[in-house]
Amino acid sequence: MAAGMLAAPVPAEASAHRQGPPAEASPYRPGSLTDPNLRFVGRWDTSDPATYIGNWESPYVEMRFTGTTLKATIRDAATVYASIDDGPVATYSGVSGTIDLTPTPLAGGTHTVWLSYRTGELDTCATWPSPCATFQGFTLDRRARTLRLPPRRKLVEFVGDSITVGALSSKNTVTSYSWLVGKQLGVDHTNIARSGACLVQLSNCFGLDTNFGKQTIGGTTDWDFTRYAADAVVINLGTNDAGRGVSGPDFQAAYVNLLRQARARYPHAALFAFETFRQRFLDETRAAVRTLADAGDDNVHYIDTETWLTAEDYVDGGHPNDAGHARIAQRLAPILAPHLGVALPGSTADRNIDFAGRWDTTNPAAFVPQWAGAYLRTGFTGSRVALEQRGAIDFWYSIDGGPYTKATNVSGRVDLTPTPLTEGRHTLLVSYRIVAGSYTGDAVFQGLSLDAGARTYRLPRPRQSTEFIGDSITAGYTATNMSLSAFPWIIGENLGVAHTQIALSGSCLRELSATESIRGIRCYGLEGRYTKLGFGDGAADWDFRRYRPDVVVVNIGTNDVGHGVKSADFLVAYEKLLLTVRQRNPHAEILALRIFKGWWAAETEQAVQARREAGDRRVSFVDTTGWWDPATMTNDGTHPNDHGHRVLADYLQPYVAAALERRS
Template identity: 25%
Template sequence: MLQKTLLALGMLSMPMLSAYAQQVVRPSSPSIKAQGRVDTTNPERYRFDYPGVRFTMQFSGSSSIAAKLKGSAQTYFEAFVDGKPALDPSGRQAIYRSFGDTTIVIASKLAKNQPHEVILFKRTENLDNTPAEFMGFVVDDKASCSPAHYKARRIEFLGNSITCAFGTESKDIHSTFTAETENNYLSYANVLSRAFDADANIVAHSGRGVVRNYGDKSMVSTKEATVPKLFGRVLDSDSTSRWDFKRYQPDAVVVNLGTNDYSTWPQPLKSLFIDGYLKLIAKIRAAYGSQTQIFCIVGPMIDEPCYSYVKEMVEMQRNTNNDSHIHFIGIPKSILALDKDYGASGHPGGDGQKKMAQIVAPVISTVMGWSYSRTEMDDIKGGQGFYSREK
């Protein structure tokens, strides 16, 4: 397993850019593929705060690749070159955060006569209401750049801390959550996306529910946005932002909600919860049409009555609203082993996320008629996360 190093950046980080003259490929360049909900209002500075947002570019003729970005104390990134994690000079997998405008050197000493692909990936959710900003990639002046290919398949995921991958790289169930241990790349959502060779959009925030957020003293939350309200936003942290649904029309939508509605008291009345969920389904249908397949997941952090309520909601949508393109998937708590499948605060660790994907993938495969690779989800490590937590 790879060890990982945190590079807290206020200056150019090692490794260094090449000695050649440099060019900046702006975020609005057709050579860059932006995946996820991104505010493109300013073509020089793209803003984003949902987990799993990534920027991809193919290039050749450059001995180094860097990214220009701005983050915050609780915004973490990682990068990949040619499908492999970017490393620091000591050979550890590097994760990054930035407190101001920063140039992150992702890789150097690359073969200039070979094509390469770079991915800059946002590991964390919106933890401090500070959108990150991406200002482009930096390559050698005479490098040739081209866009990565968009996938033929598209999936959107709506969820809470499980979909965010809250504490996925924590040591065990007793660990205290830190932003550094949240790695959306390891979430079941991204495991499934890679297995199906699909592009993914993720709209998720820890603690949020359908009608009630975690710990709210009321049955219905009004102070903080629930996920149905986040669904219409391009930025989680900006209630006035509006997402243009025409920018991303998924083939399938996966919804994993209800855990926060029913994990603490007072629990919402069944009628309130089902009505709120049906309204969310109506929003999805209005945005993506009647033929998009919707998969409603429950688990593995919650049990009854949430299981029965979501299943009943799905049956109501199928029978009363004549919607045959909605499906229920229950993930039991028993799939997670206490000693190896949990991360911080009882959330699924890396192996737990893969076990979730193992249950969900066959259902999506059957309904969509999609084949999938089992490599991503079958590689169980016998411990938390994908990378070693050794420092």
């Protein structure tokens, strides 16, 4: 066998997992109040070590855990909401004692849960609107454990009345805009609000200017503001003051007082004053914002909400319904996101979206995939997702690992879930049709649109990646789903690695002008264009620091034959390409394929041999003799059909797997 030529590899046996040291005995019961892996958000009274009490609206507790069953224990009867793994929100009305949160056991693995309440905010645990939010812990499977949640470094505090707490919506606070915005932005959120509240303290109305600093509304205990610091405060007050005859000057003075309290407690927070949806005290609210701004506070803002809702968005003309709260959240989240320093879920800046391949990201609002086989993938919650597309284009998408669906000549907001999904966690993969030749679509990704309150989450990132260099065969020309049906994509998905195709239909190895080609047609040469962001003239250099493939597969030369490239010139170009690939990817395994039609076999093997003699031991020649049956594997004698790509993937995959193993 010639030096550098690979025999068919034998799959290596899986190595045994290394066992770590035995875990130390836990100093706390998993799920108990002393478990540091529980996260309590809101104004919780933790003075009683046996029972924590959540005050104001929507205090909640979160946990990450293993096992298949979960129970929660509360002391006093209350209405409880809970969601496991971002699934549907379950409502438990008037319950107390032990609550089974998993009447149907979960699948094994790691899970998350949040639990919240429709609370009574009075210091005495009185009965408005329901008893206090008492929590005494979770109960897990006998051998289950809790895990630390990913840290959240931002918190939004919502200050308001019944609109803020979601009164008359289907699940009160957890279907309110305040809850939805917090969930959507992936930040902690507190709700210093209650139905019927005013801004100004009155004998018949609790005033938030007086009660903002208290542990409970109407209580006497001051809240310890060292327990959390808000990064943004959103105030939506005035509706109830108007109904109780509060004067404009009194309202404005109270608003200034509340803004100053918030600033004193949260020196670095962005403060937002809502225009109430019924347009109460608009001038006074604006004037209060100006008062702080004129005093030098440049982080206080007025939010104009005049066009946000229509009559159909209300239950009773005053309280938004679920759709109304969703619309408020969709308008408010983009306003808060930049002040919090978080990316809007689904936007191009969202780091939970993985972009595989060569993407032009110079325009922060519009990412453009280059070459074939570039794709994006992310996880998302909720039941619906849409893609924001600038101009008409074809693309393919897969949800939850299902079959690829082709969207043809679509633009604008493209609904990817015409049939809504089950509420919960899902995955999405999107790949665009490459814009080349006669195809002139607008491959521009401008983001994803999710349900109100939904978010994205990062999928496990593959540890390794592959890159395939080639022409129309590598790009999947004539296959059903083009790049997604081609053998490089199949191999990458089968092996669970990131993958991309630096390939273009009609491309050569050697760059040829129209006068150099015997066909009188120009041919793009990958010997020089491999280093570029895209294949077009004048394309910027690709920044190879953005990813480093572990294995590079070269399959090029079919079109050089048709353009009359000479053997010596092909050899020189191949050696140049192999050297360029090595220089840009110092540690990659390089596999140089005998192209499937058998042409240039000697030149390809000779180029590999030259590299090995120069000291490169990570470049190899793969002899594809016997892999190719044009009668059954092609559409036209040259381009593989879907069956052909699967056959080629079956042949080539063991070589790629062995190369990945050598890299690991």
